[in-house]
Amino acid sequence: MSVHTARLKVPHGSGATTAARTAARSALRLWGFTNTDWLNDATLVITELVTNAIRHGGGLLALDLRAVRGQVTVSVTDRTRVRPHRRRADLTGGRGLSIIDALSRAWGVRPNHAGKCVWVLLPTSARPGLA
Template identity: 45%
Template sequence: MKALTVDLDGTAGCPRRARAAASAYLEQLAARRPAAGADARRAVLLAVSELVTNAVRHAPGPLTLVLTAPEGAVGITVSDTSPLPPRPRRGDLAGQGGGFGWTSVQRLSLRSHVVTRHDGKDVHVLLPW
């Protein structure tokens, strides 16, 4: 299946737009190749939401979401303008919330890695499908 590329402007509505685009992509993928597990779709949408939300919060400016469908998996790449890699941190239950996203994405993923560039980074994760 062809990759999906979504260019986003970095504003607060980006996570919602990214989830909607990812949901449509996953519907097409499921019609061709059903997911192996019942929670695969939810896991991919959660990862998309967390990665895009992190980019909006921590990297000024535009970002790009790319979804791919290698055999047995869904690849997610979010490219943004900050060269700083995501880092796990203790979740904030009492204050503004947050701190759970990157850890959650890593737990859901088969693998993850970050490629830094002079003008930002690419966060790559692979989730089971």
Template identity: 40%
Template sequence: MNGTTATTAAPTSLVIADDSPAGISRARDAARAFANSLRPAPDTTSADTLALVVSELATNALRHGGGRYTLELSADPRAVRVSVSDPNPAHPRERTPDLNGDTGGFGWHMIRRLVGKVTITPGPGRGKTIHAVLPC
């Protein structure tokens, strides 16, 4: 993530399942703690980017993906990976952001702009998993 090379991650993987808006804050905090556990730890901007990506993916899963999600964070020397699964098989869709602040529309644009690679795979079950890779 932004010029640092992760040599180890402690923990090597973190999984969180949640179904409440309050969980978004916990997911962000967990993402920052995960980033800080990496050696070497990423700079503040990279850790904040990870937290923002986690926040946006979890929020989208709650709003549009069926009201619950599972977040998994992992890292290796090349990248930090964020995977968010939800029960809705429908892929995210781009829409024109609402500049009046009423209905959003910024999240998917931000996610795609901030990560090195984003893919969507089927499952678990009938749902989908969005995988975002933030290069080290």
């Protein structure tokens, strides 16, 4: 059984989301996830998770990736125990959880010593009709 894990060091500040997206995409490609549509969806989910942690979670503490038997789980740890909730979409945001719902197999939240961890289980292939 092939297991891959990565804890990505993400800088604080304006480049955090770009750095997280780039590093995560590189790790997933290295692990053999090469379908462009799947990678685009995974990268979008990672972008939303990191952005939400920075904007609403008191700052990103950790970004973890885990791949086991083709199943990829992305986890983001932030500094607050406040659970994510849907906001009304407007010009500044509010679409993150809808995007995560649409592109993931499942997602959830678990508290931890630092605040909370939001995890997402990605589907094993690109959205139907895109492969």
